[in-house]
Amino acid sequence: MAEPGKGVSAGFIAKNVQKKINRAQEKVLQKLGKADETKDEQFEQCVQNFNRQLSEGSKLQKDLRAYLVAVKAMHDATKKLSEVLEEIYEPDWVGRQEIHSISENSDLLWTDYHQKLVDQALLTLDTYLGQFPDIKTRIAKRGRKLVDYDSARHHYESLQGAKKKDDVKIAKPVSLLEKAAPQWCQGKLVAHIVAQSNLLRNQAEEEFLKAQKVFEEINIDLQEELPSLWNSRVGFYVNTFQNIAGLEETFHKEMSKLNQNLGSVMNQLELQYMDRASVKVEKSASPPVDESPPSTPVTKDDNHVASTSPTPHVPSIPKSPSQQRKGPPVPPPPKVTPSKDIKQENILNLFDDSFIPEISVTTPSQTVEQVNATSEVAEKEAEDKVTSVLEAQPEPKNELLENEAGTELAMPKDALPAVVTETLPATTNGAVYDTVPAEDMEMPPGFQFKVRALHDYNATDTDELNLKVGDVIFVVTHENPEEQDEGWLMGIKEIDWIQRKALKTARSVFPANFTERVQ
Numbered sequence: 001m002a003e004p005g006k007g008v009s010a011g012f013i014a015k016n017v018q019k020k021i022n023r024a025q026e027k028v029l030q031k032l033g034k035a036d037e038t039k040d041e042q043f044e045q046c047v048q049n050f051n052r053q054l055s056e057g058s059k060l061q062k063d064l065r066a067y068l069v070a071v072k073a074m075h076d077a078t079k080k081l082s083e084v085l086e087e088i089y090e091p092d093w094v095g096r097q098e099i100h101s102i103s104e105n106s107d108l109l110w111t112d113y114h115q116k117l118v119d120q121a122l123l124t125l126d127t128y129l130g131q132f133p134d135i136k137t138r139i140a141k142r143g144r145k146l147v148d149y150d151s152a153r154h155h156y157e158s159l160q161g162a163k164k165k166d167d168v169k170i171a172k173p174v175s176l177l178e179k180a181a182p183q184w185c186q187g188k189l190v191a192h193i194v195a196q197s198n199l200l201r202n203q204a205e206e207e208f209l210k211a212q213k214v215f216e217e218i219n220i221d222l223q224e225e226l227p228s229l230w231n232s233r234v235g236f237y238v239n240t241f242q243n244i245a246g247l248e249e250t251f252h253k254e255m256s257k258l259n260q261n262l263g264s265v266m267n268q269l270e271l272q273y274m275d276r277a278s279v280k281v282e283k284s285a286s287p288p289v290d291e292s293p294p295s296t297p298v299t300k301d302d303n304h305v306a307s308t309s310p311t312p313h314v315p316s317i318p319k320s321p322s323q324q325r326k327g328p329p330v331p332p333p334p335k336v337t338p339s340k341d342i343k344q345e346n347i348l349n350l351f352d353d354s355f356i357p358e359i360s361v362t363t364p365s366q367t368v369e370q371v372n373a374t375s376e377v378a379e380k381e382a383e384d385k386v387t388s389v390l391e392a393q394p395e396p397k398n399e400l401l402e403n404e405a406g407t408e409l410a411m412p413k414d415a416l417p418a419v420v421t422e423t424l425p426a427t428t429n430g431a432v433y434d435t436v437p438a439e440d441m442e443m444p445p446g447f448q449f450k451v452r453a454l455h456d457y458n459a460t461d462t463d464e465l466n467l468k469v470g471d472v473i474f475v476v477t478h479e480n481p482e483e484q485d486e487g488w489l490m491g492i493k494e495i496d497w498i499q500r501k502a503l504k505t506a507r508s509v510f511p512a513n514f515t516e517r518v519q
Contacts, residue, residue, distance in 0.1 A: 023144065026151040038150055043219070046226035047139060053233055054132045060240075061125050068117055075110035082106060094272045095265035102258050102265075109258070113251040120243040128236050135225065142222055145215040152208040159201045444492055444503050446477035450519035451491070457514045465493065465510040473515065476507060487512055 029035035082103035089099050450472060457467035465473070473491040478484040488509045496506040 019148065022151050023147045026147050026154070029154075030150070035150070035154055038146060038153075040219075043223060043226075046223070046230070049230045050132075050135065050139070050226055053230060054129075054136070056233075057125070057129045057132070061122075061129060064122055064125060068114065068122065071110070071114050071117065075107075075114060078110060079103075079107055094268045098261065098265050102262050106255070106258055109251060109254050113247060116247050117244065120247065121240055124236075124240060124243075131229070135222070135229065138218060138222060142215065142218045145211065145218055149208075149211040149215040152204070152211040156201070156204040156208040159204045441498075444474050444476050444497055444507075448475045448477065449517055450474055450494075451489070451512075451515035452518045453515050455514045457511060459508070463508050465491065465508040467510060467514055471495075472518070473510065476503070485509075489515075 026035060030037045086099055086103055089096055453467040453469055453471040453473065455467070456469055457465070459466045467473075472494040473489075474494060474497055475489050475491045478490040484490065489512050490507060490509050492503060492507040497503075500506060
C-alpha cells in the first residue's frame with residue numbers, strides 16, 4: 001500500500017513541476033513577444049478596484065483599532081482622575097456622595113462605550129475584510145489558469161500548423177527509409193505517421209479545452225463577484241460610521257450630564273467655602289457696637305458732647321466685584337477729637353458732674369422770673385469755670401497751619417475747645433489737606449465729589465482703601481459702572497492724589513457709610 005501511495009505522490013509532484021515549467025516558459029515567450037497573451041481589460045479594472053478596496057479596508061481596520069486603544073487609555077486616565085478626586089475630597093465637604101456616584105457612572109459609561117464599539121464596528125469590519133483573502137487567492141489562481149490556457153492554446157495551434165507539413169511529407173516521401181522500403185510497407189509507414197500526428201493533435205486539443213474550461217469557470221465567477229464586492233463598500237462604510245457616530249453621540253450626552261453634575265457639586269463646594277470665609281472675615285473686621293440699655297436715658301449737649309445714641313442699623317451692602325462681601329462693617333459711634341493746644345484731661349474736666357449745674361424741676365408755684373434767674377446764674381458759673389481753665393493754660397499763639405496745597409490757616413485764640421474740635425482741619429501724618437479749595441487743585445479724571453472719613457476702616461481685600469478718621473477722599477467714576485456695588489464708592493485719597501497722582505494704582509473702593517460728603 002505504501003508503494004502505490006508513493007507513486008501517486010511522485011507523479012502528482014512531477015505533474016505540478018511540469019506545469020510550473022510550462023508556465024514559466026510561456027511567460028518568458030510572452031515577455032519576449034514570441035507568444036501572444038490573453039487580456040481582459042474589464043477584469044483588470046475589477047482587480048485594481050479590489051486591491052484599492054482591500055487597502056482602504058485594512059487602513060480603516062488599523063485606525064479603528066488605534067481609536068479603541070485611545071478610548072481605553074482615556075477610560076483609564078478618567079478613572080484615575082476620579083479616584084484622585086475622591087481621595088482628596090474631605091468628608092465634611094458638600095457633595096461627597098455625589099462625587100462617588102459620578103465616578104462610578106463615568107466608569108460604566110466608558111466600559112459600555114468601548115464594548116459597543118467593538119461589537120458594532122470592529123467585529124463588523126473584521127467580517128467584511130474576512131472575505132478578501134479567499135477572493136485574492138482565486139484571483140491569483142485565475143492568473144495561473146490563464147497562463148495554462150495560453151500555453152495549451154499555443155501548443156494546439158502549433159500542432160495544427162504542423163498538420164499541413166505532414167500532409168506534404170505523406171504525398172512526397174523523402175526519407176531513405178521510405179525510398180528503400182518495399183511498396184507494400186510505405187503505406188503502413190504513412191498510416192503510422194498520420195495516426196501519431198492525429199494522436200498528438202487530439203491530446204493537445206483535449207488539454208486546450210480542459211484548460212479553457214477551468215479558466216472560464218473561475219473567470220466567470222470573479223467577473224460577477226468583484227463588481228458586487230466593489231459596490232458593497234458604500235453600504236458597509238455607511239453602516240459602520242453610523243454606528244460609531246451614534247455610539248459616540250450617546251456617550252457624550254451621558255458624559256455631559258455627569259460633567260454638569262460635577263460642576264454643580266464644585267459650585268456648591270465653592271459657596272460653602274466662601275460662606276465660611278465670609279463669616280471669618282466679618283468676625284475679625286466688624287468692631288463691637290456699644291448700645292445703651294433701653295431704659296438708660298441719653299443726654300445730649302449741643303455745644304460740647306456729641307450724641308451717644310445707638311448707631312442706626314446699616315443695611316447689607318451688595319458684594320464687591322473683587323470679593324464676595326457681606327457688606328461693610330457697622331461704623332463705631334463718633335469720637336470727640338481734642339484741641340491741639342488744650343490738654344484732653346482739662347477738656348474733660350469741663351463736663352464732669354461738678355460743672356453741670358443742678359437745676360431743679362419747676363413746680364407750679366414757681367414763677368418764670370425765678371427760673372430765668374436760676375438759668376442766668378448757671379450760665380455765669382459755666383463761663384467763669386471755662387475762663388479759669390483757659391487762663392491756666394499758656395497763651396495760645398496764632399499758629400499757622402499749612403496744608404498740602406500751601407495755604408496758611410490761622411487758628412483763632414478765643415475759640416472754645418468744642419468749637420476747635422469741630423473746625424480744626426483733619427490731618428494725615430501732620431499735613432493739613434482738607435482746607436484746600438477744589439478750584440485750586442487739579443482734580444482726578446472722573447471726579448464727582450469729595451467725602452471725609454468719619455470712622456477708621458481696615459481694608460479686607462487688595463481693592464479696598466484703608467481709612468482713618470479725617471481722611472479726605474476724591475470720589476471718581478467707577479471703571480466699570482455696571483460692576484459697582486450699591487453702598488460702595490470708588491475713590492482716591494486726596495493725599496495720594498497730591499503726592500503721586502497715580503489714579504489707576506491708588507484708587508480703590510470703600511464703604512460709603514463710613515464717610516460724609518463735604519463737597
